[in-house]
Amino acid sequence: MTSPEPVIRLENVYTAYEGADRPTLQDISLSVGKGEFVVIGGPNGAGKTTLLETINGMLPITHGKAVVCGQNVRGDGVRVRCRVGYLLQNFAFDPLTPFTVEEVVLMGRYGTIGLFRKPGKEDYAAVQQALHLLGIEDLASRPIGQLSGGQQQKVLMAQNLARNPEILLLDEPFSNLDMFAREEINRLLARLVGSGITVLIVSHAFDDLPERQVRVVVMQEGKIVVSRECSPGEVEQVVRNAGKGPSHA
Amino acid sequence: MLEFIISNNIVCHAVEAMLFASVACAILSVIITQVQISSIGFTMAHAAFAGAAVGMFLSLNPTVCSIVAGVSVAFLIGPLSDKARLSPDTSLGLLFGICMAVAIFFIAYMQTLGQGFSAMGLLFGDVISLYREEVYLLAVICIVAIAFIVVLYKEITAIIFDRRIAESVGIRVKPVYYAMLFVIALTVALCLPIIGGLLLYVWLVTPAAIALQFCSRLSAMFVAAPTVAAVISVSGALAGLEYSLPVAPLTAVLFSVVFIAAVLLSPRRRITFRKT
Numbered sequence: 007m008t009s010p011e012p013v014i015r016l017e018n019v020y021t022a023y024e025g026a027d028r029p030t031l032q033d034i035s036l037s038v039g040k041g042e043f044v045v046i047g048g049p050n051g052a053g054k055t056t057l058l059e060t061i062n063g064m065l066p067i068t069h070g071k072a073v074v075c076g077q078n079v080r081g082d083g084v085r086v087r088c089r090v091g092y093l094l095q096n097f098a099f100d101p102l103t104p105f106t107v108e109e110v111v112l113m114g115r116y117g118t119i120g121l122f123r124k125p126g127k128e129d130y131a132a133v134q135q136a137l138h139l140l141g142i143e144d145l146a147s148r149p150i151g152q153l154s155g156g157q158q159q160k161v162l163m164a165q166n167l168a169r170n171p172e173i174l175l176l177d178e179p180f181s182n183l184d185m186f187a188r189e190e191i192n193r194l195l196a197r198l199v200g201s202g203i204t205v206l207i208v209s210h211a212f213d214d215l216p217e218r219q220v221r222v223v224v225m226q227e228g229k230i231v232v233s234r235e236c237s238p239g240e241v242e243q244v245v246r247n248a249g250k251g252p253s254h255a
Numbered sequence: 256m257l258e259f260i261i262s263n264n265i266v267c268h269a270v271e272a273m274l275f276a277s278v279a280c281a282i283l284s285v286i287i288t289q290v291q292i293s294s295i296g297f298t299m300a301h302a303a304f305a306g307a308a309v310g311m312f313l314s315l316n317p318t319v320c321s322i323v324a325g326v327s328v329a330f331l332i333g334p335l336s337d338k339a340r341l342s343p344d345t346s347l348g349l350l351f352g353i354c355m356a357v358a359i360f361f362i363a364y365m366q367t368l369g370q371g372f373s374a375m376g377l378l379f380g381d382v383i384s385l386y387r388e389e390v391y392l393l394a395v396i397c398i399v400a401i402a403f404i405v406v407l408y409k410e411i412t413a414i415i416f417d418r419r420i421a422e423s424v425g426i427r428v429k430p431v432y433y434a435m436l437f438v439i440a441l442t443v444a445l446c447l448p449i450i451g452g453l454l455l456y457v458w459l460v461t462p463a464a465i466a467l468q469f470c471s472r473l474s475a476m477f478v479a480a481p482t483v484a485a486v487i488s489v490s491g492a493l494a495g496l497e498y499s500l501p502v503a504p505l506t507a508v509l510f511s512v513v514f515i516a517a518v519l520l521s522p523r524r525r526i527t528f529r530k531t
Contacts, residue, residue, distance in 0.1 A: 064422055088425035097417075102523065104289070104473040105416055113416060116409045117425020125409070149471050162420075169424070 014038040019070035047245035048225035054208040058175040088117040091166030095177040103151035114165035136168040155182035176207040212242040224248035269382035273488040275393035276446040279400040281462035281484035288463040289415040302328035304452030305358035325440030380451030380503030457507040468521035
């Protein structure tokens with residue numbers, strides 16, 4: 007699929023972890039437009055998280071070209087990460103972790119603030135706005151380690167939103183959330199996509215997707231085997247059928 | 256610097272040295288314990304120890320040699336793990352063993368040559384025979400450690416929170432991380448002659464462990480750890496010199512006693528709510 011205004015453009019990208027003797031991602035080509043909602047599916051070990059970390063430049067690209075938000079990922083991953091939110095999967099903080107929720111959310115802006123500079127008024131305002139979007143203003147002064155898994159997940163989500171990202175990469179964002187929180191996050195994601203933010207989401211919970219047209223990308227053994235548009239209700243079927251053979255649309 | 260309070264020059268230098276060393280080590284102890292690189296700190300302390308022993312044997316400046324050894328080990332851990340396909344933990348174990356072996360070999364050999372006394376100072380520390388320049392150098396490293404935290408506070412706190420999250424928000428983690436290791440190596444090397452290679456680790460871990468019992472915020476830990484360390488170290492130096500006891504071991508024991516008391520009194524482990 008070609009988008010009029012791609013914010014992510016991967017061309018024949020290969021990625022490998024340090025010390026690995028073969029690439030983890032192979033020959034990945036993907037173009038994602040502004041405001042698209044992309045669901046990434048596939049079995050465990052297919053390379054879904056690796057794809058997200060390749061897009062934000064956390065993993066080295068050995069071959070190919072990757073341009074995200076107009077920046078070459080290979081040359082300037084740090085600048086890309088200042089404009090791309092990334093919610094990592096499976097986080098649980100120790101009860102003695104010495105950070106409050108507000109401090110954790112403020113960290114989301116550290117990259118954009120830059121070296122040797124202190125957070126200013128606009129940074130704190132962005133933090134308040136992100137806390138408000140997630141409905142967790144009342145948790146601001148609580149230590150993050152004393153919150154439930156779902157609340158911690160929301161805090162990390164707020165951390166990503168605090169830097170006003172152009173792209174949101176979400177790795178299993180629903181894993182720690184209860185039914186109500188999932189619905190809440192879904193409404194938020196739908197609003198974000200509506201406002202022009204591109205969302206790429208790795209999930210196994212396909213029944214919790216926002217009610218809008220989505221693109222489903224299915225990965226297997228480090229390759230994209232399916233990339234097509236569909237309704238949220240069809241996503242699970244597309245992922246299930248992907249094992250039967252490649253079908254690029 | 257503190258001559259206006261302590262008239263005896265030897266006591267004054269000892270107290271000043273312990274004060275500056277403890278503040279520098281305690282600030283870094285917060286980083287070491289919270290980034291969970293205590294095995295790196297442990298190995299670097301012993302590398303500095305080995306470097307000083309080798310320097311002493313070769314009649315080179317032991318401080319310079321310990322800085323070189325400490326920094327080299329810090330920068331060897333990553334490449335050694337990659338090239339030898341070892342886990343960082345195994346690499347640290349190997350380097351620690353090598354450093355200990357080198358240090359003990361040269362100390363034992365120096366004893367056979369009749370240079371035992373100065374070598375033993377490396378093991379258990381020596382606050383009696385300090386030159387004014389050495390105290391100034393400790394004051395400088397104390398200022399460097401404080402400045403390092405103040406200038407790179409946001410980057411350091413993000414790395415302490417989680418290295419991968421710090422990287423994902425756009426922080427250049429590697430340069431800051433290596434700067435951390437460099438400042439730790441420098442501090443370890445300069446504090447080695449007064450605290451001793453075997454005891455230095457107490458100063459690099461215990462202050463933060465004590466602070467953690469009472470502080471729920473990192474900023475508070477960065478204030479509490481050096482304050483506690485300074486009080487204990489100055490008390491240890493004064494008591495040791497007053498009663499002719501070995502200063503560094505006595506202070507290390509005091510640290511341990513305070514840590515046990517802190518654990519017992521810690522409000523962070525109590526359930527404080529009441530049923531209304």
